Amino acid sequence: MEFLSYLINGLGLGSVYAIIALGYTMVYGIAKMLNFAHGDVIMIGAYVAFFALTNFGLPLIPAVLLSVIVCTVLGVTIERLAYKPLRQASSLSVLITAIGVSYFLQNGAQLLWSSATKVFPAVISNGSLNIGSLQISYLTLITICVCILVMAALTLFINRTSTGRAMRACSEDKGAAALMGINVNFIISVTFAIGSGLAAIASVLLCSTYPSVFPTLGAMPGIKAFTAAVFGGIGSIPGAFLGGLLLGVIEILAKAYISTQLSDAIVFAVLIVVLLIKPTGLLGRKLSEKV
Amino acid sequence: MKNHGLVKKVLAALMAVSMMAALTACGGSGSSGSADSAEAAPAAEASAEAAGGVIKIGGSGPLTGGAAVYGTAVKDAAELAVAEINAKGGQQFELRFEDDAHDAEKAVTAYGALKDWGMQISLCTVTSSPGAAAAPLYDEDNIFAITPSGSSLAVIYQDADNAANPYGNIFQMCFTDPNQGVASADYLAAHPDLGSKVAVIYKNDDNYSSGVFNKFKAESEVKGLEIVYDGTFDDSNASDFSVQLTKAQAAGADILFLPIYYEPASLILTQANQMGYAPTVFGIDGMDGILTLEGFDTSLAEGVYLLTPFSADATDDLTKNFVENYKAKKDGEIPNQFAADAYDCIYAIAQAVEAAGITADMSASEICDKLVGQFTSMTFNGLTGQNVTWSETGEVSKSPKAVVIQGGVYVGVED
Numbered sequence: 133m134e135f136l137s138y139l140i141n142g143l144g145l146g147s148v149y150a151i152i153a154l155g156y157t158m159v160y161g162i163a164k165m166l167n168f169a170h171g172d173v174i175m176i177g178a179y180v181a182f183f184a185l186t187n188f189g190l191p192l193i194p195a196v197l198l199s200v201i202v203c204t205v206l207g208v209t210i211e212r213l214a215y216k217p218l219r220q221a222s223s224l225s226v227l228i229t230a231i232g233v234s235y236f237l238q239n240g241a242q243l244l245w246s247s248a249t250k251v252f253p254a255v256i257s258n259g260s261l262n263i264g265s266l267q268i269s270y271l272t273l274i275t276i277c278v279c280i281l282v283m284a285a286l287t288l289f290i291n292r293t294s295t296g297r298a299m300r301a302c303s304e305d306k307g308a309a310a311l312m313g314i315n316v317n318f319i320i321s322v323t324f325a326i327g328s329g330l331a332a333i334a335s336v337l338l339c340s341t342y343p344s345v346f347p348t349l350g351a352m353p354g355i356k357a358f359t360a361a362v363f364g365g366i367g368s369i370p371g372a373f374l375g376g377l378l379l380g381v382i383e384i385l386a387k388a389y390i391s392t393q394l395s396d397a398i399v400f401a402v403l404i405v406v407l408l409i410k411p412t413g414l415l416g417r418k419l420s421e422k423v
Numbered sequence: 424m425k426n427h428g429l430v431k432k433v434l435a436a437l438m439a440v441s442m443m444a445a446l447t448a449c450g451g452s453g454s455s456g457s458a459d460s461a462e463a464a465p466a467a468e469a470s471a472e473a474a475g476g477v478i479k480i481g482g483s484g485p486l487t488g489g490a491a492v493y494g495t496a497v498k499d500a501a502e503l504a505v506a507e508i509n510a511k512g513g514q515q516f517e518l519r520f521e522d523d524a525h526d527a528e529k530a531v532t533a534y535g536a537l538k539d540w541g542m543q544i545s546l547c548t549v550t551s552s553p554g555a556a557a558a559p560l561y562d563e564d565n566i567f568a569i570t571p572s573g574s575s576l577a578v579i580y581q582d583a584d585n586a587a588n589p590y591g592n593i594f595q596m597c598f599t600d601p602n603q604g605v606a607s608a609d610y611l612a613a614h615p616d617l618g619s620k621v622a623v624i625y626k627n628d629d630n631y632s633s634g635v636f637n638k639f640k641a642e643s644e645v646k647g648l649e650i651v652y653d654g655t656f657d658d659s660n661a662s663d664f665s666v667q668l669t670k671a672q673a674a675g676a677d678i679l680f681l682p683i684y685y686e687p688a689s690l691i692l693t694q695a696n697q698m699g700y701a702p703t704v705f706g707i708d709g710m711d712g713i714l715t716l717e718g719f720d721t722s723l724a725e726g727v728y729l730l731t732p733f734s735a736d737a738t739d740d741l742t743k744n745f746v747e748n749y750k751a752k753k754d755g756e757i758p759n760q761f762a763a764d765a766y767d768c769i770y771a772i773a774q775a776v777e778a779a780g781i782t783a784d785m786s787a788s789e790i791c792d793k794l795v796g797q798f799t800s801m802t803f804n805g806l807t808g809q810n811v812t813w814s815e816t817g818e819v820s821k822s823p824k825a826v827v828i829q830g831g832v833y834v835g836v837e838d
Contacts, residue, residue: 134673141665186718247491248687251718269697342662345717352659356468387666392655393627394646 133265138388139381144272144341145382146380153364154286155230156308157297161303161367162323165223168230170209172237177335178252179263184186184301186252192255197276199332206322207328218315219318233349242349282330283373290369292403295322302310303367356383363403365416374414432751439706450526452660476783477517478776480505480769481542481740482772483533483557484549492712493761494522497549499569500762503748504769505647512781515778516769523548527556529803538572544794546768547593551631553576555583562590567774567791569594569798571764574606574708575598575630579792579817592791594798596764598732598819603707604682606730606823610705611678612646617703617728620651622676624667626683626693627655629761632653635682635707651676656687665698672700681706685713692723711760714831721831730823732807733763734833745806767805775801812821812829 157168180202186194212235217227260269290296300382301309302319310316338353339345356379364375379399386398406414430602473506482492482501498520501772512528512699519540521533530553537545545561548554554573559581561568570578574597577583579590586601598606611617621643636653643650651674654667670677679695679702681688688710695701706713706729730794735746735757745766749758775781775797781790803811808821826833 133670135440138666138671141663145663182718242487247488249689249716251689251716251720253718254693254720267698271697295543329766343693344662344686344690345718346686352662355659383660384663384666388670392667393657395658396659 134388136266137268138384140268140272140276142381142384143377144275145381145384146377147275148153148334148338148341148353148376148378149357149360150373150376151173151280151282151337153361153376154282154369155334155362155373156358157333157364157369158323159328161213161319161362161369162299165215165226165232165329166358166374167215167235167324168227168354169214169237170327170331171352171357172212172234172241173207173331173350173357174335174338174353175241175347175350175369176206177332178349179241180251181332181336181339181344182250185255187197192304194229194291195255196336199320199336200329201256203328203332204325207324207331211321216320238347238351244376245347247347252345254340254343256340271341275341279373279376280387282333283369285371286326288415289326292365295319298325307362307394316362359400362413363406365410368413368415371413371415376412425540433538435439437482452510477515478543478589479541480516480518480536480544480546480772481519481521481540482518482522482548483523483530483537483553483558484545484546485648486520488524488526490525490550492759493572494525494549496759496762497546497765498747499753500749500758500765501571501769503745503752504766504773506771507748508769514585515782516773518769520546523550523553525550525553526737527553529553530557532558537567538715540563541789542624542760543783543785544764544772545569546571547578548573549765551578553777554578558590561593565592565791566787566788567592567594567794569596569768571596571768572599572708574598574603577630584672586816591815591817592795594817595800596768597708597760597818597819598821598823600634602636602818603730603823604640605642606637607680607682607705608642608646608648610730610825612643612648617705618677620631620672620674620676621647621678621680622654622674622702623650623680624654624656624664624683625681625758626687627793628657629683631709632683639680662690662806664694666696668698668700671702672698673808677702679704681710684709685711685716689713689716689719690733692727696723705729708760714828714833715757715759721828724828725830727828728825728836729833730825731760732821732823733833734758734824735759735828736832736834741807742751747806755819763806767803767811770805771798771811772805774803776790 138418153166155170159165177199181195184198186191210233214229215226218229256271256274260267261281290299298314298319301314302316306316338406360375360379361372364371382402383399389397430480434506484497485491486494501518505516509515519537521536523530523533528550545566545568547568549572551573554570555575555577558578576586576599579593579595580586608622625636625638640650652671654670681691681704688706704727708729709730710729710733714721746758749762775794779793779797781793798813799815805811811819811821813819825836827836
């Protein structure tokens with residue numbers, strides 16, 4: 133029974149990683165860059181939701197929507213101001229810029245809202261479902277459901293809409309896509325918009341489970357989610373999903389059965405083994421379906 | 424293409440400028456404290472001329488970053504104490520407090536800045552790791568330092584592992600980590616009504632937390648206290664405690680000892696509540712601050728025990744005055760133990776300076792020797808304890824008080 137409860141907790145944690153990992157993997161798939169500021173967009177999303185819920189007294193859904201809107205605008209703005217001018221520059225310059233944006237956001241948040249931790253209000257039900265001696269909190273179930281919904285919606289969007297088709301085309305070959313009349317800049321903006329909007333959703337799930345809001349909140353989940361994206365095969369959407377879930381489950385099980393001190397070492401050891409056997413990650417393929 | 428390149432460069436430059444602006448802005452907020460004291464300085468100087476100069480007290484602590492709560496509490500309380508002492512006339516003091524962002528390297532830089540400024544006496548650092556980095560410098564230059572809250576042995580000993588070779592000129596106002604671990608185990612052993620099976624969750628990448636845990640464990644063995652589970656976390660795992668709590672619950676622990684800071688402790692309390700696990704939670708000085716955490720549901724902390732030298736609800740005049748003045752200075756914020764320790768540091772320095780007849784024209788080294796003599800022989804009464812004394816190694820001797828959180832405030836527990 134304990135094993136089942138660890139497994140479900142792991143899936144809950146993994147679902148959050150998966151949603152964040154989608155942001156990394158989509159941007160990488162299309163713009164071929166690592167957006168290290170993604171974790172900090174999550175942090176901004178958490179602050180927006182926090183203020184919407186506590187200071188403006190909005191109910192949950194409008195607060196999440198507001199957070200999604202702010203993050204979407206922020207993501208697109210960052211792309212326009214910081215990354216677009218570097219479209220032709222070396223990937224190293226873009227990487228450094230992304231790290232710069234990350235520090236900019238962290239320090240900006242610290243300046244605006246101070247570094248003191250704020251506690252995210254408990255807006256999602258605190259109760260739990262009891263099956264025999266197994267106890268599953270509703271929050272974990274909601275997190276897993278939201279993750280599956282997001283995955284399904286995104287897969288439909290990528291496969292069934294013309295914008296989605298254009299995104300796939302851009303990820304295959306930007307030059308050829310442009311020649312076919314696709315506005316590549318627009319597609320990249322859409323990618324950032326979707327990734328950042330998802331970051332806002334992830335931030336609310338993350339902060340409901342672990343209710344601490346502080347300026348460096350996004351750093352650690354960001355790195356873990358990036359690991360998940362690489363684990364699953366960066367550039368692959370199902371890969372991010374699988375990678376996120378696996379990472380969460382391995383982390384929790386390693387903590388429970390091996391050692392709380394070594395859990396991260398074990399997670400990364402598994403990552404190394406996977407990359408040795410499959411250098412492109414679990415579901416990463418060289419040419420097909422990189423979005 | 425050339426134009427495009429130019430636009431690119433301009434945008435990149437703009438981006439760089441805006442980032443610089445943000446960085447300097449942060450620096451600005453960090454050093455605003457020294458600006459304040461600079462403003463206050465002319466007034467102090469004017470009155471000091473009559474009294475024969477100002478004694479310069481330096482210090483550093485995190486005014487920015489994750490531990491900023493502690494640094495600002497220390498800075499504000501120390502400023503309050505300096506202003507009060509200066510207002511009484513007599514020997515005048517001037518305080519300069521630098522930001523070290525809880526970073527060892529920055530603490531060394533801050534030390535340099537303070538030395539250039541002419542620091543004669545120091546509050547050392549607020550946190551332990553920067554303190555351990557700055558301590559050898561204080562030793563080398565023979566400047567007297569008393570840290571309000573750097574509780575690690577590494578702040579006062581050259582060889583912290585064996586508690587050997589004390590610097591001798593660095594003193595602590597707070598308990599050392601080993602003391603807290605021993606005192607916690609003693610308290611739990613003496614109060615079997617709280618519970619008998621102990622689970623511990625500590626932060627293994629933090630000197631403070633693991634230091635307390637090791638001593639707690641050793642003392643528990645001596646006192647026959649049963650530790651049924653110990654789990655760890657670190658910086659990269661500081662949010663999910665479901666595993667540790669499930670294991671503690673499965674092991675049947677009815678006491679949860681948390682030798683950690685209050686931010687992760689607040690997450691542990693929340694998650695334990697979600698699980699329906701309600702052990703008696705026992706914390707140490709790092710737990711102090713949990714009630715002032717913005718947005719925290721204080722009912723979760725109901726019944727939490729902690730060992731602290733200071734409780735803001737004490738009814739003696741000294742505490743009442745301090746709490747009132749501190750609240751007036753900080754928009755109603757209730758002072759924590761860090762603030763109280765800093766306030767006591769300044770008063771202890773003032774007491775020693777007066778007793779030793781130290782004047783502002785003496786060199787830092789001369790002052791240091793006199794102060795060491797005073798501190799190892801004097802008795803001090805302050806906010807954080809009565810009849811406080813110091814050993815030659817710089818460790819403080821005062822008795823920790825157990826308080827329990829009831830109705831959102833600390834309530835003293837009678838032994």
